[in-house]
Amino acid sequence: AKKARRSQKILIIGAGFIGLHLAQIFSQAKKKVHVIELKDQVLPGLIPSGLALWVKDLFEARGVRITLGVRLETLREKEGRLSNGDRVGVDLAIAAIGIRTNWEVVQGTSIAVGEGIVVNDRMETSRSGIYACGDVAEYRDFFTGESRLNPNLVSAAEQGRTVAAALLGKSDRHPGLISINTFRCFGCELVSLGRIEADVGDRLLEEGDVERKFYKRMIFRDGRLKGLSFFNIPVDSGLYYKLVRERVSLEGKEERLFREPFLLGKAVAQRASKA
Template sequence: MKYVIIGNGIASIGAIEGIRKVDTESPILVIGSEDAPAYGRPLISYLLAGKITPDRLSLRPLEFYEKSRVGLKLGTTVASIDTSAKSVTTDKGEVIGYENLLIATGGIPFTPPIPGADGPDVYNFTNLAHAQTLIAKAGEIKRAVVIGGGLIGLKAGESLFDRGVDVTILELSPRILSLAFDENAATLAGARLDEVGLNVRCGVSAKEIQRDKEGALKGVHLTDGDFLQCDVVVIAIGVVPNYTLAKDAGIAVDRGIQVDDHMRASADGVYAAGDVAQARDLLFGEDRVIPIWTNAYNQGFCAGKNMAGKDVPFTGSLSMNSISFYGLPTISVGTVNPPEGDKSYEIAASLDAKKKSYRKLVFHNDRLVGYVLVGDIEMAGMYTAFVKFQMAVPEEAKKQILAGAPDVLMWPDDFFKETWNPGVVEQD
């Protein structure tokens, strides 16, 4: 087999499209552990809330795989990789050779050692099977506890709440969204959740999940001594890179699978992309795992082109999050919480609590390196361009940006010459 891809998510879609930009004929095989074709994991919350139907989950129609001449082995797990023989062995005992291999195994839910977590009615919120089970049980669920106040936890809580469930979200940190946002943004988001009746408790977490003698779920003991009765528990603290397969094969790993600037791993003919890959950070130049959808696709697309013989460097991952809380839009991009006491960073923030509006801009070495917007996000695209393309921001331009009026005319002439030319079409 010319190309083998382990994993069937957004990074794999990117890799298929990257390969086919260069090589339109050679066979591609995708091996996925779930039975479903590639679907949008962030859309799981909308499915659970009843806002979309299952057919809206698919990233690409089945015709995409047919037209791209891609073979699918779904419901199949790769048990091992032999980098010397250039082959993979599945859980069904099948040995499949490869010339180029992409590991796009994503992340797996992080579950802390909470007594009582093993057993029925405790779920993660990162796969379709759990969402479908919760949908089937939704009519029976009266109370739910969600452990984790990050993006995944909040969307899980919102989805159950929209189905009429009494939900309490637990977050050990002093505020929700502690990684993606700052205190002001988190306060506005938390206030909006409180307005609609969704309970959020910060500074506390689960100490033990209580069960009866038959193992049935009764509730959750909290670290502050309180007890919450519930019918289900959702553990949504986060995900960690699923790199065990690569590590067992002798492929270099750190926080994720280590890759170079062409998404190549340490073994010949092996690449990695998506939430499992530790790739270049756009702003800092160091290698990090940044589990964001757009990064996963871009990494996969870059890996695919390189697997097919192109020489395409990866430009780097960028941290970004966008989420709406019952009509309150929020977005954060880049560095939003710089190191405390580092005077090389300049922060400009404006908060209007009555209008539920907040803007925070973070500058470093005369460049915009991050921002947070809550409420009014109209200028998000403009700010993102300044961050992504690392444009220099002279003093006059900074004044205009601080006034909330960034403009494309502020972009340097070289930017247009290097990145945008309507008269040129890329030749692949």
């Protein structure tokens, strides 16, 4: 902590949620902040690439330097060398490059592991009677069926409920992992849920105004919401999560929902839960 307070040039490796949170806090503490990111956008895989440009601008306008598409090759003394050949001054380097599952607890057993501990729709591992859930669990994606992790609080709580139901002999099944992220930076609020990019055959509604600092994108398939990305649109993401998860039919209401997401989302979700 003392070193962080004394340091002036902060290099943050990774422009995910944690890296950008750190960048915001250090820049507000008047440090010289440089964020480097391996991928070609900030918050990769978390928000659409067009919106990522806005977020990048937001940080750069506050003096944070962001370099995309590079990795740190070496770090010696007070100098870092990047893969694009640049040399950067560094007093303190912080790696914010994501999580890796610690599944040591099942190492050496017959329990199947991939990126995490593989589970079925009751959160049961490949060994009957042994369950895993939360950050450590690898399960199928709600939309694509691909096996993956989903390290967030909403998912952890939902998986916990699934295990409890399974242990109590109930028939509840987990429908698949849905990403949900909220992020606040420099007074702006970002929400992303479900699919970020539209697939062939999806209906994409999108609107944004960089001056007025708002952006919204909704993706529908057969009248059902598949995903949304909002920037400075105040909605209850939990309600929208429910619309996606329960595959609520919004046929004919897509455009109204898109125009008035805060008014309609609640009404539709309430009706769906009564049905």
